[in-house]
Amino acid sequence: xxTLSSEEALELVEELNATNGGCRLxxxxxxxxxxxxxxxxxxxxxxxxxxxxxxxxxxxxxRGITYSETLYIPRxxxxxxxxxxxxxxxxxxxxxISSIQxxxxxxxxxxxxxxxxxxxxxxxxxxxxxxxxAPEFPLPFTLVLFYEDQGIMAIYDYDAERVGxxxxxxxxxxxxxxxxxxxxxxxxxxxxxxxxxGPDPSKPLRLLEEVTDYxxxxxxxxxxxxxxQTCIITPVEHCE
Numbered sequence: 001x002x003t004l005s006s007e008e009a010l011e012l013v014e015e016l017n018a019t020n021g022g023c024r025l026x027x028x029x030x031x032x033x034x035x036x037x038x039x040x041x042x043x044x045x046x047x048x049x050x051x052x053x054x055x056x057x058x059x060x061x062x063r064g065i066t067y068s069e070t071l072y073i074p075r076x077x078x079x080x081x082x083x084x085x086x087x088x089x090x091x092x093x094x095x096x097i098s099s100i101q102x103x104x105x106x107x108x109x110x111x112x113x114x115x116x117x118x119x120x121x122x123x124x125x126x127x128x129x130x131x132x133x134a135p136e137f138p139l140p141f142t143l144v145l146f147y148e149d150q151g152i153m154a155i156y157d158y159d160a161e162r163v164g165x166x167x168x169x170x171x172x173x174x175x176x177x178x179x180x181x182x183x184x185x186x187x188x189x190x191x192x193x194x195x196x197x198g199p200d201p202s203k204p205l206r207l208l209e210e211v212t213d214y215x216x217x218x219x220x221x222x223x224x225x226x227x228x229q230t231c232i233i234t235p236v237e238h239c240e
Contacts, residue, residue: 009048026180034182099181110176117224124148127205211238
């Protein structure tokens with residue numbers, strides 16, 4: 001049972017969502033992958049979480065070393081719908097938090113594209129995925145910002161439309177998915193795609209420079225401006 005009253009817990013959650021606990025990503029609510037132990041995080045969540053779920057434990061073998069990774073999912077109450085949410089998944093190795101997945105949050109809580117680019121600078125890589133046609137309308141459009149040196153990945157799912165021979169997507173406020181990880185973890189393109197799209201995606205991610213006229217620097221300069229109304233354009237031939 002949480003040690004804070006329901007009113008105190010709600011106030012704390014609203015403050016954390018507004019301030020991120022006063023820290024910078026990849027720190028989340030004062031919890032930093034590669035620095036914070038799960039016991040420290042568990043004690044923190046125990047003050048206001050409605051429950052802490054222990055998920056699967058996975059055996060991982062890297063460079064001839066086998067170790068276990070366990071997933072923990074705290075849930076907490078909010079003053080919004082749905083009333084109880086999971087802050088995300090905390091993956092724990094040898095008692096330390098190795099990575100954090102923040103699920104798609106309410107738009108008010110999310111770090112939007114312009115904010116991410118303004119605060120954290122140009123990403124190491126930018127990926128995208130869209131379709132030339134799909135049964136549903138509008139077309140789905142996924143944009144991934146990958147910050148290798150900062151341990152941050154932000155995933156934005158926008159709407160897109162086909163206009164003649166191009167696909168156009170105009171970024172707007174959306175709920176954001178974040179992956180945050182310890183700097184000792186190496187991420188290759190396969191790891192990025194798995195975390196952004198899940199296993200067996202219908203289409204792979206493509207590098208921004210391959211499917212648009214943007215470079216990383218020109219994209220950063222264009223979309224870090226909150227007043228910008230530019231759309232992302234990619235030829236249909238790159239979406240087949």
